[in-house]
Amino acid sequence: MNGWLHIPSTWSAELMAHAGWDSLTVDLQHGMHGLEMAIQMLQAISTTDTVPLVRVTWNDPGQIMRMLDAGAYGIICPMINTRAECEAFVGACRYPPLGYRSLGPTRARVYAGADYAEHANDEMLTLAMVETAEAVANIDAIASVPGLDGIFVGTGDLRLSLTGGIGFDSADTQVDAALDTILAACARHDRVPGLFTASADYARQMIARGFRLVTIKTDSMLLSESAQQVIKQTRGE
Helix, strand or coil, rough: CCEEEECCHHHHHHHHHCCCCEEEECCCCCCCCCCHHHHHHHHCCCCCCCCCECCCCCHHHHHHHHHHCCCCEEEEEECCHHHHHHHHHHHHHHHCCCCCCCCCCCHHHHHHHHHHHHHHHHCCEEEECCHHHHHHHHHHHHHHCCCCCCCEECCCHHHEEEECCCCCCCCCCHHHHHHHHEEEEEEEHHHEEEEEEHHHHHHHHHHHHCEEEECCCCCHHHHHHHHHHHHHHHHCC
């Protein structure tokens, strides 16, 4: 179970880290924080054994490398549509000869130990986001890239691309067929399938379906929904 951080705060990141998630993702793409705050949030997560992940804003090698140097133990990269884009992403996460990541793990060496660089190629998680009809059509080529660890489905963008509709968890024939295609490709290429969900019920359904890395809501959603619920209960609504 993976938590998702949109709120630019070390305190909320620390609270989420102590809540029991297996991993937490600092979301630079749609979150409200910048790079410096993201680094501080990684430090807050490090007060626990929760695995720190980062979703970068785009397939930007410079940002990917900086977040790894800051102590992220995995990168979720949005909008991977082709094998070439996936190769560029994975290469940015791996030191030579497996990739082209620059050597300079400034905080990672402190957080993970002096031998970090010797083991980083084996320990950094690489998750390519599949979010479009084009990506689904290219799923086997994407999933077969050496060094890729998993496919993370951006359910909102995938639904928008396939149907023009907005939503995360609602049933849709086209989306369901795409999920089956992605799961099958992950099984063929031994990749971890993951996705975003907006409810615990849907998350349980997706786990039963075969997804192994399931994100449930964001910190913003959890705070907003909990606050609204308390207000309604107090008012007797």
